[in-house]
Amino acid sequence: MTHVYNRKARRQSANLSINSDLLRAARESGVNLSAVLEEALVQRVAAAKRESWKKDNADAIAAYNQFLADNGGYSDSSRSF
Secondary structure, X not given: OOOOOOOXXXXXXXXXXXXXXXXXXXXXXXXOHHHHHXXXXXXXXXXXXXXXXXXXXXXXXXXXXXXXHHHOOOOHHHOOO
C-alpha cells in the first residue's frame, strides 16, 4: 500500500480544539490522542486522494466502460465462465 504521507517526517506540535469532556474521557481511558488523530487523518487524506483521483479520471473511466460495453473485454473469447 502506498502511504499518503512521509512516515519518517519529523513530528510537529499542533494546537487543536476538542470537547473538554471528550478529552477528559480519552485521557482517563489512556487513549493516545496523537496516534488516534494520525490514524484518522491517514484515513481521511487517503479517502480525499481517492475521490480526487476518481474525479480527475472520470472521463477516461467512462470512455473505457463505454468501450467495454461496445466491444467487450479482450479476453472474453477465451473465458470459460
